[in-house]
Amino acid sequence: MGKRKISFEDIETIKNMYESGMSLKEIGELYEVSAETIKRNLGDKVANGKFRRASEKEKDKIYKEYLDGCATRKIAERYGLSYSTINTIINSRKKELLFIDELDKNIVNIIVNDYIGGKKVPDIAKEVNLSNRKVERILHHKKIRTLLNSVKAPYKIGYFNKLDNSKAYILGVMFSTYNIKNVAVNKYEITFTLPIKQVELLELIVDEVFLIKPTIIKSGQTSYLMKSRDVNLINDFKSFITNKGLNIPIEYQDAFIEGIFEKSANITRMGLTISCKDKIVMEFIGDYLMRRYVIKAYYKKPFVVIIYSKMAIQILLDCSDAIRSKVENSSYKNKYIT
Missing domain, CATH: 1.10.10 (Arc Repressor Mutant, subunit A)
Structure with missing residues (x-):
């Protein structure tokens, strides 16, 4: 900041700006001085909170009353603010509206x-x-x-109504990482979280499932997430969950499982581990493994499937491109691929 001096005439203007809701930092930037300098010039009243400041709601009401034709002096009396402070609020709102209208689309x-x-x-x-x-x-x-x-459905409404292998794969990725929580009365939010190394799967969901792409947000140091409160998406997603388990058409179950494996399967020293989002997903995977005659699978809390058998893993190599890719790119390749 520069060393500009605040004149006596400036003090009244600064006081009005502060009372109208501007922060010390914002005022300081206008006068090219630090926020501390502004605070010092305003004196002890700032520190003691004795200045009457208009809230954002009050400022909205003040501007509306001004547009409705109410005299500024009457507005000042009603809100217990100075006439000059009311004018500052009105001029600030005018500038904001002009700024928004002229803002880059x-x-x-x-x-x-x-x-x-x-x-x-x-x-x-x-x-x-x-x-x-x-x-x-x-x-x-x-x-x-x-x-x-007007943007009530950034989600492509009915996207999952007519499944194909590609959509079933995406649905599998989503079921491997989703979380639905209640955020207000009858309002829910669905979140999908993936590790940094798998962010391309999150990008796939965003690109394919949404008309207006939600922002992918970094979550901590190790993962990314995406949130949506779109009612249609949440309802469509929950429609695949029944009292009897996941309701995925038989012809698309392999593609669905492939999406889960892509996100959640890992080759470790113990063997093949598959981390499941919840019990219902774990049971669906269990049924899939039984159909493939992979009977030597162990189920560990919280919702982890572990396959120790070399033969069982080799069976899955022929069923799943995701499993084969993970094995081929692991340090255990020679153990399972001969």
Whole structure:
């Protein structure tokens, strides 16, 4: 920051900006000084919280009342703010609306798609190089809210109604990593999480299943995730789960299992391990193995299938390209492939 001095005349303007809701950092950037300098010039009232500041909801109401023709002095009296502070709020809202109207459409699309995909405002703001406040204002702009409300199905509705081998494979990947949780009354969120080395499987889900692509978000140091609250996707996904187990048409079960193996099968010192998302998936895999006469499989909590038998693993090599690829690329290749 520069060494610009704050004049006595500036103090009143800064006070109005602060009361209107601007942060010390934002004001400091305008005057090319640090937030601490702004705080020092405002004095002890900031530290003691004695300044009356308008909330975002109040600012929205103030601007609406202004548009409805209410006099600014009456608005100031109603909200217990100075006349100049009310003018600052109104001018700030005007500038925000103009800024949003003139904003690059590509940036707006990124913000909207990221928001639909479940990305948090601070992460979106960092991606598009805007402040959190500006991103929030963009998302609350009337045109953007209309757009968000119109996008009721970024998921390709009915995508899984007519399965083929490709869709069954994708469904298998999804069933190997999904988590559905309740986020509000009658509202649910489905999350798919994969390790970094398998992020291409997450990209496959996003590319194939969604009209508007949700954002893939890094989760910690080892994985990526994608979230959706699309009711149609969650309902279609849950339609494959019945009281009797997974309801996958027999002609597509091999492709479905292949998707699970691609995500969850690993060759280890013990043999072949298959990590299952839950009991229902583990039982489905168990039925598949029985049909392949792989009877020497062990089931370990929480939901891990372990196959020790060399012969059983060799049987699966002929049934699954995913298993064969994992064996061929492991240090145990010579043990199972002769």
